[in-house]
Amino acid sequence: MAAGAALCGGNAACRGVAQGLGASSPACAQRRSGVEVRHKLVWALAWISAWLLLTVAAAVALGTAELQRLRERFEADARVVHRLLSLRAVEHETILATLALLDVPGADAAAQRLPAIYPRVLAVLRREGNLPWGDAARAEALASAEAASRRAGRAWGLVSELGEGRLWVVQASDQASHALRIDLAGMVRAAEWPFAGMDAVRVELSHAGHRWVIQPGAAEQGGWRFQFDKPLTVRSQPFDVVAERRVGWSELPWAYMGAAAALIGGVLVGAALLQQQRVARRRAEELLRLGQRGRLNAMGEVAAGMAHELNQPLTAILASTRAAERLLRDDPADVDAARGAMKAAGEQARRAADVLSRLRRIMERPGGADRIEAVDLRAAVDGALHLVEPQLRRLRIQVRVQGQGTPIVMADPVALDQIIHNLLGNALHALEQVPEPERRLSLTAGAEARDGWLLVADSGPGIPPALRARVFDPFFTTREGGLGLGLSLCETLAAGMDGRLELAAAGDPRRVAAGMPGAAFILSLPLRHQP
Structure with missing residues (x-):
C-alpha cells in the first residue's frame, strides 16, 4: 500500500468537521484544531440551549403553581x-331588632350598657x-335614614362617615326608633383576622364612593395582583368587601427553581454522556461493518494475487518433476x-507456501450484496470523517472539506464507504510522519x-516517483506489517461501479487547487443525471 495516500469519507452524518464551499483561506490552515473547536462549541451550545429551555419551562411551571x-x-x-x-352586620340588625322589641320603660338605660358588651358600638340613640334625635349634628341625616328604614321595612345604614371608620345603622319602629353608631x-378582632401580619394584602369596605381601609397593605411594585370583591349579604349595610393581594x-419558589435547574442539568449531562457512548458505539459498528465487507472483497484480490504469484512456482514445479x-x-538413470x-x-x-501463508492473515466474513444506487458524495465524505473523528482529534489534523454543489453519483454505498475509509486510513498513516503543525487534509468534491x-x-511525505506506478499492484506496500491489498481492492471496487481510482498527476488543476x-x-464515479 502506498505510503502517503490521502482522503476520508462515509455515509453517516458528519459531526465535528468544519465544512465550506470554495477555496479555504490561509487563516483556516493556520487555525489549530479549528474544526474540533467549532464542533465542541456547537455541541455545547445545543445542550446549553436545551438546558435553558427546560429550566425556563420548569421555572414557569413551578412559578405558575406557586401563584x-x-x-x-x-x-x-x-x-x-x-x-x-x-356576621357582624347581621349582629347590628339583631341588636336593633332586640331594642325595638324590648322598648319598655327602663330599656333606655339598659341600651346604654351595650358598648360594654359590644365595644364596636360607640353610641345608642333612641327617638x-x-x-x-339626640345627636343634633346628625339629626337631619338620622331622620332621613329613619324615613328610609320605615319605607323599606328594615334597618337602614348611613354611610356618610364611612371614610372616618364610622357607620350609623337606623331601625324605625312604631313606638320608638333606634340608631347604633358603629x-x-x-x-x-385581631385573633380572627386571617390577614394578620400580611403586609402585601389590602382590605377595605367601599360603597357609593365612600371607602374605609381596614388593612392598608404595603405598596408593591411589579409582580402579580389578586383581587376579591364581594358585597356583604346584609342589605342595611351594603358594603363591598374589596381585598387585593400583591405578589x-x-x-x-426560587429554591425549588434552582433545584429543578440542577436536576435538569444532571439529567442532560447524563443524556449527553449516553449520546456520546451511542455515537462511539455506532462508529465502532460502522468500522466493523466496513472491515468485514473489506475482508470479503479482499478475498477476490487475494485470489487474483494468488493466481499471479502461484502460477510461476507451480509451473516451475511441474517442469522440474517432469525433468526428474x-x-x-x-538407462542408466542420471540420479544426480x-x-x-x-x-x-x-x-x-x-x-x-510463503504466498499461501499470507492468505492466513485474511479473515473471511460474509457481507451484503452489492447494490448500485444514487449516493450523495459529500454526505459519504461527511460520514467517513465521522468514523475517523477520534483519530483526527488525536493526531490534531486540520481538515478542509470544500467543493461546488453536491455531486450525486451512482455507486454501491458500502463499497464507496470502503474506498473512502481506506484512503482515509492511508492519509492518517502518512500524516503521522510529519510534524503536528503541518498535518493537513483536504477533501474536494466536484x-x-x-x-x-x-x-x-x-x-x-507523498509517494516517491519510482513507486507511483506500483501503488495499485496487489501485495505492494511500503507500510511495515501491511498486506498491500488496500489500494488494489479500492481500484477494483471503483471499476466495479463503472468508476476509477487514480493517483492525481502533479499538474492536475484539482490537485493544484488543493x-x-x-x-x-481522485475517485471518479458516474453522475446520476448525465448530460
Missing part, C-alpha cells in the same frame, strides 16, 4: 373576611314620637541430475462531464 397556590389561599382568606364582616375598626418576585521423471527413465531437479521443485514449493469526482490530498504537497488520489 395558583397563593391565589387560592388569598381567596379562601378573603372569603373568611367576608363571612366575619357579614320617640316627634322628638328630635366603629368599623372593631368589627373584626412580588421575592415570593416565587525423464532423467530417472534413462534428477536430485537437482527435485530440489528445484522443492524450492518452488516453499515459495508457493462534477464534470459525466462523472462526479472526489479528490483527497494530504500534507504527508495546495497539498503530499499524496493525492
Whole structure:
C-alpha cells in the first residue's frame, strides 16, 4: 500500500468537521484544531440551549403553581373576611331588632350598657314620637335614614362617615326608633383576622364612593395582583368587601427553581454522556461493518494475487518433476541430475507456501450484496470523517472539506464507504510522519462531464516517483506489517461501479487547487443525471 495516500469519507452524518464551499483561506490552515473547536462549541451550545429551555419551562411551571397556590389561599382568606364582616352586620340588625322589641320603660338605660358588651358600638340613640334625635349634628341625616328604614321595612345604614371608620345603622319602629353608631375598626378582632401580619394584602369596605381601609397593605411594585370583591349579604349595610393581594418576585419558589435547574442539568449531562457512548458505539459498528465487507472483497484480490504469484512456482514445479521423471527413465538413470531437479521443485514449493501463508492473515466474513444506487458524495465524505473523528482529534489534523454543489453519483454505498475509509486510513498513516503543525487534509468534491469526482490530498511525505506506478499492484506496500491489498481492492471496487481510482498527476488543476504537497488520489464515479 502506498505510503502517503490521502482522503476520508462515509455515509453517516458528519459531526465535528468544519465544512465550506470554495477555496479555504490561509487563516483556516493556520487555525489549530479549528474544526474540533467549532464542533465542541456547537455541541455545547445545543445542550446549553436545551438546558435553558427546560429550566425556563420548569421555572414557569413551578412559578405558575406557586401563584395558583397563593391565589387560592388569598381567596379562601378573603372569603373568611367576608363571612366575619357579614356576621357582624347581621349582629347590628339583631341588636336593633332586640331594642325595638324590648322598648319598655327602663330599656333606655339598659341600651346604654351595650358598648360594654359590644365595644364596636360607640353610641345608642333612641327617638320617640316627634322628638328630635339626640345627636343634633346628625339629626337631619338620622331622620332621613329613619324615613328610609320605615319605607323599606328594615334597618337602614348611613354611610356618610364611612371614610372616618364610622357607620350609623337606623331601625324605625312604631313606638320608638333606634340608631347604633358603629366603629368599623372593631368589627373584626385581631385573633380572627386571617390577614394578620400580611403586609402585601389590602382590605377595605367601599360603597357609593365612600371607602374605609381596614388593612392598608404595603405598596408593591411589579409582580402579580389578586383581587376579591364581594358585597356583604346584609342589605342595611351594603358594603363591598374589596381585598387585593400583591405578589412580588421575592415570593416565587426560587429554591425549588434552582433545584429543578440542577436536576435538569444532571439529567442532560447524563443524556449527553449516553449520546456520546451511542455515537462511539455506532462508529465502532460502522468500522466493523466496513472491515468485514473489506475482508470479503479482499478475498477476490487475494485470489487474483494468488493466481499471479502461484502460477510461476507451480509451473516451475511441474517442469522440474517432469525433468526428474525423464532423467530417472534413462538407462542408466542420471540420479544426480534428477536430485537437482527435485530440489528445484522443492524450492518452488516453499515459495508457493510463503504466498499461501499470507492468505492466513485474511479473515473471511460474509457481507451484503452489492447494490448500485444514487449516493450523495459529500454526505459519504461527511460520514467517513465521522468514523475517523477520534483519530483526527488525536493526531490534531486540520481538515478542509470544500467543493461546488453536491455531486450525486451512482455507486454501491458500502463499497464507496470502503474506498473512502481506506484512503482515509492511508492519509492518517502518512500524516503521522510529519510534524503536528503541518498535518493537513483536504477533501474536494466536484462534477464534470459525466462523472462526479472526489479528490483527497494530504500534507504527508507523498509517494516517491519510482513507486507511483506500483501503488495499485496487489501485495505492494511500503507500510511495515501491511498486506498491500488496500489500494488494489479500492481500484477494483471503483471499476466495479463503472468508476476509477487514480493517483492525481502533479499538474492536475484539482490537485493544484488543493495546495497539498503530499499524496493525492481522485475517485471518479458516474453522475446520476448525465448530460
